[in-house]
Amino acid sequence: MIKLYNTLSQELEEFQPIAKDKVSMYVCGPTVYNYIHIGNARSIVSFDVIRRYFQYRGYAVNFVSNFTDVDDKIIQAAHEEGITTVELADKYIAAYFEDTEALNVKRADHHPRVKDYILEIISFIEELIEKDYAYEIDGDVYYRTRAFEDYGKLSNISLEDLREGASERLEDGAGTQKEDSTDFALWKTAKKDEVSWESPWGPGRPGWHIECSVMSTELLGDTFDIHGGGLDLTFPHHENEIAQTEAKTGVTFANYWMHNGFVNMEDEKMSKSLGNFIFVHELIKEVDPQIVRYFMASAHYRQPINYTHTALEEAETNLQKVHQAYTNVSYRLNSAAYELDRDVDDLAAFDALERQFQEKMDNDFNAANGFTIIYEMSKLMNKYSERVHVSKQVLNYYMGRYEEILDVFGIIVHEEAELLDAEIDALIQEREEARFGKDFIRADEIRDQLKEEGIILEDTPQGIRWKRKNHE
Structure with a gap:
């Protein structure tokens, strides 16, 4: 049974889906006015792992993640680049897919x-006005936070403790005409020459919070299983989503609320104001995306992670160990028997570890503990591959289960072997002949020549092994 930490109850709860063996899940996506940074990527990877684990455990997941493409920052960036807001959003949505696909994130x-949801947003707001949860002033529409009795239940923030503007995003410079300082914008009247849509209150555009309420309920229904996002979205964004959605529908919005931890940069909180953030678009030009993925995916999603060069180096070392275990087993297929007498015991040994892995991950998707079991699997595979006699049945089983488990974290271990061209193949054969004839100088020369070609040779008791340098 999967248990997860529900931000709403602040407790670990057994996951009980609305529909048997199905998960409906909405995760807040980026505002597409620039490339995603490593903080965005942390949330994206965290919920990708959670989604993948549900699927690994047999659930069908309906996963929704939005793009905010209507926003003050988008308007400003589009103006600076001399293009329309749609063109700007299209540009950075394409970049988003390029960057996340490099990190092996499922769409x-x-x-x-x-x-694409403006009409639905307008209709949603009209219902809130009809129910007296919202009001219009001079083309702006605001939500009455004090009309919703449970306001603050997610973040445990009292309305009385909120200072003026606390429930607003930065783009709302109005507020003096609001009935209450804690009310937040649902619809904003258009300024001169900015993107807008016609509405019953005049030309304007949606506020930030209303968009996710509308898109999530349109795609997943009035009540769905999981709503997720970064910890920074708990208040005001998710708090406001709950207030406006439950005011409209009269039912629970999401049964479980999940939030991932922050990314610190060299022991300091990441902040755009401090300028200590890194765009993924630039990072993956310098660092193998699988290393970045491993760094993020191997930590517990709720815990903060500290981005340092040392942390990336450790991730690279651990990733190599994981790959090496798979490579060792894969290589032994060449000399394996079809079956051996002790296959049942060897298969059972891996199964026992997989059950331990599930126990760790079932406890709030604890990836850090899950990886302790993966390292035990690696040791088992390494030890087995060193035996004189090995079984194809066991080797294939190890490889298949190992691949599926690592796929939960988006880690790729199976790569199609690249064929050696005739020249390199001939050099390897020549080196073997040189070694057999005790011409070790020539053998070493060929090893060095192959190394320059990116081919690393390994002499093992089972024979020569090779790998390409960029696959390390």
Whole structure:
């Protein structure tokens, strides 16, 4: 039974889906006015792992993650680049997919955009006005936070403790005409020459919070299983989503609320104001995306992670160990028997470790503990591959289960072997002949020549092994 930490109850709860063996899940996506940074990537990777683990455990997951493509920052960036807001959003959505695919993130089942839900947003706001949860002043529409009795239940923040503007995003410079300082914008009247849509209150555009309420309920229903996002979204964004959605529908919005931890940069909180953030677009030009993925995916999603060069080096070392175990087993297929008498025991040994892995991950998707079991699997595979006699049945089973488990974290170990061209193949054969004839000088020369070609040779008791340098 999977247990997860519910931010709403602040407790570990057994996951009980609305529909048997199905998970409906909405995760807040980026505002597409620039490339995603490593903080965005942490959230994206965290929920990708959670989604993958649900699927590994046999659930069908309907996963929705939005793009905010209507926003003050988008308007400003589009103006600076001399293009339309749609062109700017298209540009950075394409970049988002390029960067996340490099990190081996699965695309969501739905990636809704605000611009495609304007009519639904207007209808949603109209219902809130009809129920007296919202009001219009001079073309702006605000939500009455004090009308919702449970406001603050997610973040445990009292309305009385909020200072003016606390429930607003930076783009709302109005506020003096609001009934209450804690009310937040649902619809904002258009300024001169900015993107807008016609509405019952005049030309304007949606506020930030309303978009996710509309897109999530349109795609997943009034109540769905899991709503997720970064810890920084707990208040005000998710708090406001709950207030406006439950006011409209009269039912629970999401049964479970999940939030991933922050990314610190060299022991300091990452902040755009401090300028200590890194765009993924630039990072993956310098660092293997699988190393970045491993660094993020191997930590517990709720815990903060500290980005340092040392942390990346450790991730690279651990990733190499994981790869090496798979490579060792794969190599032994060449000399394996079809079956051996002790296959049942060897298969059972891996199964026992996989059950331990599931126990660790079932406890709030604890990837850090899950990887302790993966390292035990690696040791088992390494030890087995060193035996004189090995079984194809066991080797293939180890490889298949290992691949599937690592796929939970988006780690790729299976790579199609690249064929050696005739020249390199001949050099390896010549080196073997030189060694057999005790011409070790020539053998070493060939090893060095192959190394320059990116081919690393390994002399093992089972024979020569090779790998390409960029696959390390």
